[in-house]
Amino acid sequence: MIEYELLKIIWWVLVGVLLIGFALTDGFDMGSMALMPFVGKDDEERRAAINTIAPHWDGNQVWFITAGGALFAAWPMVYATAFSGMYWALLLVLFALFLRPVGFDYRSKLENTKWRNAWDWGLCIGGAVPALVFGVAFGNMFLGVPFTLDETVRSTYTGSFFELLNPFALVCGLVSLTMLAAHGGAWLMLRTEGALRTRSAQATRYMGILFLICFLGAGAWLYFGNIEGYTLVTPYDTNGVANPLAKEVLTDANHGWMNNYSIYPITILAPVMAIIGGIIVVLASTKNKAGLSFLGTSFAVIGSILTAGFALFPFLMPSSIHPNISLTMWDAVSSQMTLSVMTVAACIFVPLILAYTTWCYYKMWGVITKKHIQDHTHSLY
Structure with a gap:
C-alpha cells in the first residue's frame, strides 16, 4: 500500500488537476x-x-462534477464545512447553472425576439455568475473562513453570505471572471468567422487587459495589504491520522501567504505563467491570432x-476565528484505504476521460x- 503521506500529496495534485481541467474546458463554455x-x-x-460549444458543454461539466466528488471523497471535512457554511453562495451558483441547459434547449424553440433575448441573457448569467463566485470563494480562502470545530470535529459556520462579498474577494472574483471571459472569447475566435470573430477578438483583448490588472492588483493587495497568512508550525506528523485539532498555526500579516514562494522558489513560475499568458492574450488578440490567444x-x-x-499550501480552508483548527491537506483527509482505492480508480478513469x-x-x-446556421436552422441550438 502506498504511504499515507504520499497519498495525501497525490490527491492534492489530482484535485488541482481536476480544477484546472474544469477551468480549461467548462471555463471557455462559461466565458463564451x-x-x-x-x-x-x-x-x-x-x-x-x-x-461552438453545443456538442461539448454538458460533457465539460464532467470535470466540475468529478472535482466535487473528489473533494467529497478525499477531503470530507472540507466538503462538509464548505457546503454547509457557504450554502447560499453555492445555491447561487447552482441556480445560475440551471439557466444553461434550459437556455440551450429552449432558446431557439420560438422565433420570437423577446423570447430569445431573454434566454441569451440567461445564458450570459449562467456563465458569468459561477465564474465570479468561484473567484470570490478562492479570495475568501486567503482571508480565512469564519468557522469553528468542536471536540467531535463538527463544524459551525458563523459568517453570512454578504460577508463573503468583501472587497478583496470581489477582486479575486473579477480575476476569475475576466480570465474565463478571455478564455471564452479566444474560443469564439477559434470557432467563428467574420464580424463575430472580430468582435470576439476585441472582447478577448479587453478581458485580457482587465485580467492582468486584477491579477496583479490582487497579488499586490495580498503582499502589501496586511492580510494575515497562515503557517503550519513544524515539526508536524504529515503521515499521521486525520485530526485538524492537533496542530499549531502561526499567523503573519507581513507577506504571510507569500512564504511558500521563498521556501519553494520554483513555485514562482505559476504567477509568471499567468502574467505571460495574459500578455500573450492581449498581443495575440490584437493581431487576431486565435490559436495563440487560446x-x-x-x-x-x-x-x-x-x-x-x-x-x-498546505491549507485548504483556513479558519479566521481559530487558526489552529484550519483544515489542511494533512489533517482533513480521508483514510489511507479510501485514498488508495481512489488512486486506483483515478489511474483508470482520468486517462479515459482525457x-x-x-x-x-x-x-x-x-x-x-452564419451559412451553417441558416442551413441547419431546425436542428441546431
Whole structure:
C-alpha cells in the first residue's frame, strides 16, 4: 500500500488537476456565453456562438462534477464545512447553472425576439455568475473562513453570505471572471468567422487587459495589504491520522501567504505563467491570432489556479476565528484505504476521460458560420 503521506500529496495534485481541467474546458463554455450577448449582434451570430460549444458543454461539466466528488471523497471535512457554511453562495451558483441547459434547449424553440433575448441573457448569467463566485470563494480562502470545530470535529459556520462579498474577494472574483471571459472569447475566435470573430477578438483583448490588472492588483493587495497568512508550525506528523485539532498555526500579516514562494522558489513560475499568458492574450488578440490567444488564456488559467494553490499550501480552508483548527491537506483527509482505492480508480478513469474528450473535440471540430446556421436552422441550438 502506498504511504499515507504520499497519498495525501497525490490527491492534492489530482484535485488541482481536476480544477484546472474544469477551468480549461467548462471555463471557455462559461466565458463564451458571458460574452455572447455583447459580441453577437444578431440572432444568427448568437446562435453561431452558442453552437461552438453545443456538442461539448454538458460533457465539460464532467470535470466540475468529478472535482466535487473528489473533494467529497478525499477531503470530507472540507466538503462538509464548505457546503454547509457557504450554502447560499453555492445555491447561487447552482441556480445560475440551471439557466444553461434550459437556455440551450429552449432558446431557439420560438422565433420570437423577446423570447430569445431573454434566454441569451440567461445564458450570459449562467456563465458569468459561477465564474465570479468561484473567484470570490478562492479570495475568501486567503482571508480565512469564519468557522469553528468542536471536540467531535463538527463544524459551525458563523459568517453570512454578504460577508463573503468583501472587497478583496470581489477582486479575486473579477480575476476569475475576466480570465474565463478571455478564455471564452479566444474560443469564439477559434470557432467563428467574420464580424463575430472580430468582435470576439476585441472582447478577448479587453478581458485580457482587465485580467492582468486584477491579477496583479490582487497579488499586490495580498503582499502589501496586511492580510494575515497562515503557517503550519513544524515539526508536524504529515503521515499521521486525520485530526485538524492537533496542530499549531502561526499567523503573519507581513507577506504571510507569500512564504511558500521563498521556501519553494520554483513555485514562482505559476504567477509568471499567468502574467505571460495574459500578455500573450492581449498581443495575440490584437493581431487576431486565435490559436495563440487560446494558448495564452490556457496559460493564464493554469498559472492562476497554481498561484492560489501554491500560496495556500498546505491549507485548504483556513479558519479566521481559530487558526489552529484550519483544515489542511494533512489533517482533513480521508483514510489511507479510501485514498488508495481512489488512486486506483483515478489511474483508470482520468486517462479515459482525457482520451474520450480529446476524441470528441477532434471529431466535432470546425468553424461555425452564419451559412451553417441558416442551413441547419431546425436542428441546431
